[in-house]
Amino acid sequence: MSIIALQKIPLLLGVSILYYVAATPPNPPPSSKEISKFGPGDPLTPKVVSTPWAMGKNLLLFVFFCEILVIVATQFPNNIIAETALAILVRSSHAAPAITPIFLAGFGFLLCGGCIRWFAYRALGRLFTFEVSIRDEHTLITEGPYSFVRHPSYTGSFCTCVGVTLCLFGPGSWLFECGWLKLLTVQVFAVVITGLHASIVYIVFSRMSDEDRMMQKEFGLKWDEWAKAVPYKLVPGIF
Template identity: 40%
Template sequence: MSLVRAPLTLVAAYGMGYALTPPNPPVSDEERRAYRTAETTLGRLVLAWPAAIKYLIWAGSLCEAAVIVAHNFPYPPLTDRIISTLLPAGNSAVSLQVTPSLLIGTLITTVGAYWRHLCYRTLGRFFTFELSIRKEHQLVTSGPYSVVRHPSYLGSIVACTGIHACLFGRGSLLRESGLLETGMGKAIIGGSAIHAALLVIFFARRARHEDRALKQQFGEQWDQWAKQVPYRIIPYVF
């Protein structure tokens, strides 16, 4: 077992957690009125989705790190109990190794999280997880917003791709424990695949709603920006 896997896994979890954490407080009801979509009727429940995903990722990453630390620094009976609880009998903790999927996944997650950070910093107080037009709202077209019109969604997709490689790839606790080969594991894989597909659909629909509201709010200024930045989320694709 490689002890290095533990900090790399936690770095990836931190990056994904950062990407899923709102940089500003929730918006007011008045600021949400510019949008009339099925999403806005859910109110604060929209914030529960990224929070739930964040905590699930942290839970899985901390369990993996706990097994690695317990194996490398035995302190019976505590560490024995940790390993026996998180690893089925017959599965060795030695199999948790630094693998290409972890290295590439951590890098991709970090890049996605940093891209989200640039979006947070560029928009400042105008960046919200809820659809809204804030007081004295301005159309920001610099930084990541000069590449695509909704770069934060691109950052989320990139970070999600990376964290899946970390948690589901070879050498991970989920895979090496044998859990993914069980009925529960197949349900986890299926649920993750469905979630990923829904996330892409959600972002695509949301980007259209945002474009419509911003065009109505800023008119010609938005039209000029859309000509200069024709793609919504993925350059040369969409």
């Protein structure tokens, strides 16, 4: 039995929890009236942001459950359940999901992303939605992570997308180590998931300026003062 191999299990559970936090809206969607205050609305959001987040949660939980099952089965192989699991879930002669530098990098990105988004949820409270909107009795929040950058939840989104991609498909993962990435269908799946995450990053960059204009129009001088005090959008001192 390898203690090192088993040590990956709590990390995988942590990855699942962090992604679930980052991908779950903390509040119900805003009304159409609140969304319309953005102008023409944000029609790409439900299709390009909310949908992949929801799909990703279920897929990630399934994939990491399979990885945990393989780890346990390889460490305790002398029973019918382990033998069946390995026969179904392993396509190579080398079934060894492991903690690798790529996995640790992905875990680090996910840890940062999940925590940043959680703090953003806490700071905005009922005002935080995945859809761009001005809510009834909206106030300008300048505390917590919003005292460092103007769009911290998008920083968290970027970190989360990078992290989960590394953990899912990088060396040491179940898909990589157990031969599944050699299948064309799984390769297509990897491309689709990576593309969905890339689309989220694209939406992030395309929405920031529009959101800034919307908030400046809504709050005027108060927003101008905040933007002067917090000039960076995503990363303090860089961008």
